[in-house]
Amino acid sequence: MILNSIILQTATRILIALLLLLSIWLMIRGHNLPGGGFIGGLVGACACALYTISYGVKKAREALRLEPRIMIGLGLTLAFLSGLISLFLGDPFLTGQWIKIYIFGTLVKIGSPMFFDIGVYFVVIGVTLAMIFALEELEFDYQPSSEADK
Amino acid sequence: MSLGWTVLSGFILAAIAPFIHKFTKNATGWLLSLLPLGIAFYLFTTYFAPVTSGETFVATIPWFADLGANLTFYLDGLSLMFALLISVFGFFIIIYAGGYLKGDPHLGRFYLYLIMFMASMLGVVLASNLIGLFIFWELTSISSFFLIGYKYKYLSARKAAQQALLITGLGGLALLAGFILIGLGTGTFELTEILQNPEALKTLPAFPAILIFLILGAFTKSAQWPFHVWLPNAMEAPTPVSAYLHSATMVKAGIYLLARFSPLMEGVAAWQITLTSIGAITALMAAILALKASDLKQILAYSTLIALGTLTLLIGSGTEAAFKAAMVFLLAHSLYKGALFMAAGAIDHEAGTRDIRELGGLIGKMPITFFAVLLAGISMAGLPPAFGFIGKELSYKALLYGENIFVLAALLTNMGLFAASIVVIAKPFFGKFKAAKDKVHEAPLSLFFGPVVLATSSIVFGFFPGFLDKLMTAAQKSLLGVQHAGKDVHLHLFPETFSDPAFILSMITFAVGAVIFLLWRPVFNGLNAIAPRLDIGPARWYLWALEDLERFAKWQTRRIQTGNLRNDIRYSFIFTFALVAYALYRSKLSFTVDFSGLMIYDFIVFFLMLGGAFAAVRANTRLSAITALGAVGFSVALVFIVYAAPDLAITQFMIETLVVIIIALVIVRLPSFHLHERANVGGRWRDAIIAGVAGLCITLTMLVVLQQPLNTNLSEYFAAESVPHGKGHNIVNVILVDFRGVDTMGEISVLAIAAMGVYALLKFGRKEPEDELDLADKSGDELGEKLGEK
Structure with missing residues (x-):
């Protein structure tokens, strides 16, 4: 399903950048303010879905570069690995571990839950896009022949 | 500890056996047989003298210690005899299998099953913890299943494997029930402790049930009448398997169990009568x-x-x-x-x-x-x-x-x-x-x-x-x-x-x-002549049970899972809300309805929602129905905003948007509404009633729930601990990624699996069913050719 509308395509080009930025911003700030990996992932998925509708699935795949299924795997792995960190430090699986570092004189707290959240982010985008792409690529047209459909 | 390794080493070797076989080819049998030989040697040199002079040994590998389930191993005279039997026979059988199945393309896999069986069997006779014993017991059933079905291209082998698994698996379940009753009653799962105090077991109120379950478990495994039918059929397995599992060791697991519990059953008449009479029969x-x-x-x-x-x-x-x-x-x-x-x-x-x-x-x-x-x-x-x-x-x-x-x-x-x-x-x-x-x-x-x-x-x-x-x-x-x-x-x-x-x-x-x-010949002919007329025994019962179960499953699948989505939803709703309605009826339904404190925007959201729902019902096309439902969803998001739950609101908005997109993608491939659906007044009334009851049930549930005092322990805990423990101010997010991180891990895994499911259905689901379904009716050779082609 491509809507082939120039208005939509033009708007998408600007919107997608904003939406993706928004999704990343939502994910990063999520620990302290409304947002998080799940919400950020959904916004990101919406952005990609918008692109898919405007330009078609082939272009969307090219722009994404990463197969959604691989994205799911990466996300799951990242989330899992972030949980392993605490195991090596003697805490139960998935216990949050934090360190403080200074970047350009600003205090930044980095913790394993952040990586966990990034994992969630990728899984959500991957899952949604895997479904949307698969639906878009469906080579099947309805034929009202069988009895059950009548 | 080393006692534990006599069991666990087998599992490790089993896992790598197929890889070893790739390199050692015909010598694999001789090589792999060194492990059971080593185990036998170790048991003999280390434990034979002390055990035969009355000592016993216990080794523990902690496992689920909190649940009382540890890998505890116990060695006394009985287990030593069995363990020696199992390892010595394992040694001979693995060598024999190497010669018997020489050149077989799946021989590596065969070694895996065989050694896995050996390790599980050692586990059964050495385990002291009942839960551990049960797990090893089941592992022997499973490896037996694989070994009987080793020549999987033959229908008879598959049927025999299924039969053995069903019968021994059934017994295994009974055994688990018995073990759990023992554990709950006596307060311990450790055989060593249970054996110390037979009276504690015998005086349990659940003792009769324990007795029945133990006997069921032992009889199915050791093929006592009427559960014996699987054993002759299990001869479908390659001969090394028949020699090892189905004569020397596995079928004796039931005997082992009876022997193990026999000191606890002294003077129990029901035990003695059942064992002697069924044994004799x-x-x-x-x-x-x-x-x-x-x-x-x-x-x-x-x-x-x-x-x-x-x-x-x-x-x-x-x-x-x-x-x-x-x-x-x-x-x-x-x-x-x-x-x-x-x-x-x-x-x-x-x-x-x-x-x-x-x-x-x-x-x-x-x-x-x-x-x-x-x-x-x-x-x-x-x-x-x-x-x-x-x-x-x-x-x-x-x-x-x-x-x-x-x-x-x-x-x-x-x-x-x-x-x-x-x-x-x-x-x-x-x-x-x-x-x-x-x-x-x-x-x-x-x-x-x-x-x-x-x-x-x-x-x-x-x-x-x-x-x-x-x-x-x-x-x-x-x-x-x-x-x-x-x-x-x-x-x-x-x-x-x-x-x-x-x-x-x-x-x-x-x-x-x-x-x-x-007189063998006349006896043989005579028995075979009258056999068909006497075919009313347990072998028949098994077939009847299996066929009727299949027939019932087919019937109810045809009735309930019609493949029509609307039917599926209808049935799900009817069953779910019948249960909810029953629960509501039981809860005596006391509530008060209070409209005070409602603001104008509450009403706006309410009417938006109502309008959306009404529009969805009256819609003429699917697209408009979906859009109308979307409006309902967005109104729900508004509710979240009104009640200050921004995370939920954003999620709801996003989900609604994506749902509309995804459904829109599906809809373009579906036929438009058929006229008769709108004309089917009776059907629409039926659906309206189901939907109405569902809505009513939810509403009443909410009202009843609101009557309960709100337990704020959890929310207070999270609010207080969010910053010091989770290092975050957004409690919702801290709960998701930290406090309940394992939940989230599970949820994203489920999401991933769901995506794989959708992907597989859409990408591979349209193939015509060729041969999968009638696989069961093909003879082995035909099937072999088919599998060979692939």
Whole structure:
């Protein structure tokens, strides 16, 4: 399903950048303010879905570069690995571990839950896009022949 | 700890066996057999002396310690005897399998199953924790399933594997129930502790149930009537499997269980009556069936049933003499039966058939195999000077203390067993040369190594039974329990006087058995002639149960899961809300409705939602229905905003958007609404009622729930701990990624699986079903070709 509308395509080009930025911003700030990996992932998925509708699935795949299924795997792995960190430090699986570092004189707290959240982010985008792409690529047209459909 | 590794090392070797096989090819069997040999050696050198002088050992590997489930291992006389049997046989069988299945493309996998079985079986006999025992028990059932179904291209192999799994699996479930009841009742899952205090178990209110469950578990595994049907069918497995699992070890797991619990069951009449009577029935029935079979492996399978029945009978008798007889007979049986099965496999391998009617005169062609069969056969027949003779004498002696009926049953059984033994020795090897192949020659070393050693030891132990006195004494003590001292066992080949009643019974057995052997052909024909008319036994029951279950499953799937989405939703709703309505009815339904404090925007959201729902119902096209539903969803998001839940609101907005997109993608491929659907007034009324009830139930549930005092413990905890522990101010997010991170991990895994499911359905789901469905009706060869093509 491509809507082939120039208005939509033009708007998408600007919107997608904003939406993706928004999704990343939502994910990063999520620990302290409304947002998080799940919400950020959904916004990101919406952005990609918008692109898919405007330009078609082939272009969307090219722009994404990463197969959604691989994205799911990466996300799951990242989330899992972030949980392993605490195991090596003697805490139960998935216990949050934090360190403080200074970047350009600003205090930044980095913790394993952040990586966990990034994992969630990728899984959500991957899952949604895997479904949307698969639906878009469906080579099947309805034929009202069988009895059950009548 | 090292006791634990005797079990666990097998699992590790099993996992890497297929890879080893890739490099070592034909030498794999000899190489892999080193592990069981090492285990046997280790057990013998380290534990034999202390255990036979009365010591016991316990080793613990912590597992789910909080749940009382640890990998605890316990070694006493009984487990030592079994563990030695399992490892020594494992050694011979793995070598034998290497020769028997030489060149088989899946041999690596076969080794995996076989060694996995060996490790599980060691686990069963060494486990002290009941949960651990159950898990190993199930693992033996599962590896048995794989091994029986090893020639999976044949329908008969698949059916036999399924049958064995269903029956032993059913018993396994019963066993688990029994173990849980024991654990809950006595407060411990450790066998070592339970064995210390038999009265604690016997006085439990659940004791009758425990008794039934334990017996069910043991009887299914050890193929007692009426659960025996799976064992003869299990002969579909390659011969090494029949020799190892289905005669020497796995089927004895049930016997082990009975023996293990026997000190706890002293004086329990129900236990004794069930074991003795079912044991006798099994043995007697098997003795008759053994004469009806002409396939060497079938004859041996039925004679295994005879042994299992006799063992159950002896353990049920509950006397010291009976326990002694049981342990001696068990060892004797394993030795000769293992040898005979392997020899039968060697005959099949070299002569091309196992049917004794088509075999004859092999003595000149396969002298070494004959030697093994002769020695083992003598032991099976219970003739002196074999070890089997001692076992039989002891059983007669033990049974003579008890009910006469069981002596009679044992006498008749042994006559049949004697005849069957002579048939096995004589028919393939004497008479005119007959075989399915023209050129028959002696089996290779790997095929006669095991049979010769085991058969020879059957005779050696007959002459020098004193070697085994210590082991038998220790094993017998395990059956008697801690309360009884028990006399030391001293085995002799011959009784002190030849007027001994047991010896006289033996003579009668030989005489009548010999007559049956001479009349074998007419007996065989006669039994086979009446067999079809008597086909009303447990084998039939199994088929009926299986077929009816399938029929029922098909019927209810056809009725409920029609494949029509709207039907599925309808049924889900009806069942769900019937349950909710029942729960509401039970909760006495007290609530108050309070409209005060509502603001104007509450009403706006309310009417938006109502309008959306109404529009969805009245919509003429799917697209408009979806859009209208979207409006409802967005209104819900507004509710979240009104009540200050921004995270939920954003999520709801996003989800609604994506749902509309995804459904829109689906809708373009669906037909438009059909006119008759709108015209089907009755159907719409029915749906309206279902939807109305559902909505009403939800509303009432919410109202009832709101009446309950709100428990704020959790929310207060999260609010207080979010910053110090989770280092975040957004409580919702901290809960998701930190406090309940494992939940989230599970949820994203579910998401990933769902995506895979959708992907697979859409990408691969449109293929026409070609051969998957009628796979079951194809014969093995046809199917083999089909699988080969792929």
